[in-house]
Amino acid sequence: MRDSKVVIEVKTLEHGKGLPLPKYETEQSAGMDLYAALAEGESITLGALERAMIPTGLAMALPAGFEAQVRPRSGLAAKNGVTVLNTPGTVDADYRGEVKVILVNLSNEPFTIERGMRIAQMIIAPVTQGAWAEVEELDETARGAGGFGSTGVK
Numbered sequence: 319m320r321d322s323k324v325v326i327e328v329k330t331l332e333h334g335k336g337l338p339l340p341k342y343e344t345e346q347s348a349g350m351d352l353y354a355a356l357a358e359g360e361s362i363t364l365g366a367l368e369r370a371m372i373p374t375g376l377a378m379a380l381p382a383g384f385e386a387q388v389r390p391r392s393g394l395a396a397k398n399g400v401t402v403l404n405t406p407g408t409v410d411a412d413y414r415g416e417v418k419v420i421l422v423n424l425s426n427e428p429f430t431i432e433r434g435m436r437i438a439q440m441i442i443a444p445v446t447q448g449a450w451a452e453v454e455e456l457d458e459t460a461r462g463a464g465g466f467g468s469t470g471v472k
């Protein structure tokens with residue numbers, strides 16, 4: 319395990335004040351849990367198949383060459399059917415707005431989100447940008463144009 323961590327400038331927005339900064343729950347956790355920065359006493363209830371953008375109260379400046387991925391928490395998915403609609407959400411290094419989590423309730427039971435709930439997790443990952451090299455013909459391979467189950471299921 320690398321012992322150095324990527325330093326991320328973070329700004330706590332007014333409605334995020336009083337909530338802890340996201341942290342790694344165990345020494346080698348890949349993700350930091352994101353807190354719902356709803357107002358005290360405010361709640362959002364998602365009915366079946368409903369979605370909402372949940373504020374985290376945080377804005378950040380990732381170093382160039384990194385992204386943050388917003389991913390579901392498995393506990394919420396397994397127990398409540400609640401997941402991140404656009405998973406993995408992409409936070410670009412040049413984004414300076416508030417990080418938000420698009421939650422969707424895929425269960426038949428209503429699910430209520432309150433301030434301070436850990437609703438998703440954020441993974442910091444390196445980014446590789448591609449550059450096109452346009453050609454008339456691509457090289458031949460054994461797979462060729464086969465895909466979408468061309469090798470079978472078993």
Ligand SMILES: O=c1ccn([C@H]2C[C@H](O)[C@@H](COP(=O)(O)OP(=O)(O)OP(=O)(O)O)O2)c(=O)[nH]1
Binds near residue numbers: 388407410411417418
């Ligand atoms: O789960 C997410 C996904 C995105 N974002 C923010 C950060 C990201 O940098 C920006 C744009 O995201 P994306 O490129 O996925 O959305 P888009 O629909 O393509 O919007 P845009 O046209 O602004 O790029 O929105 C979040 O806060 N949470």
Ligand SMILES: [Mg+2]
């Ligand atoms: Mg985009």
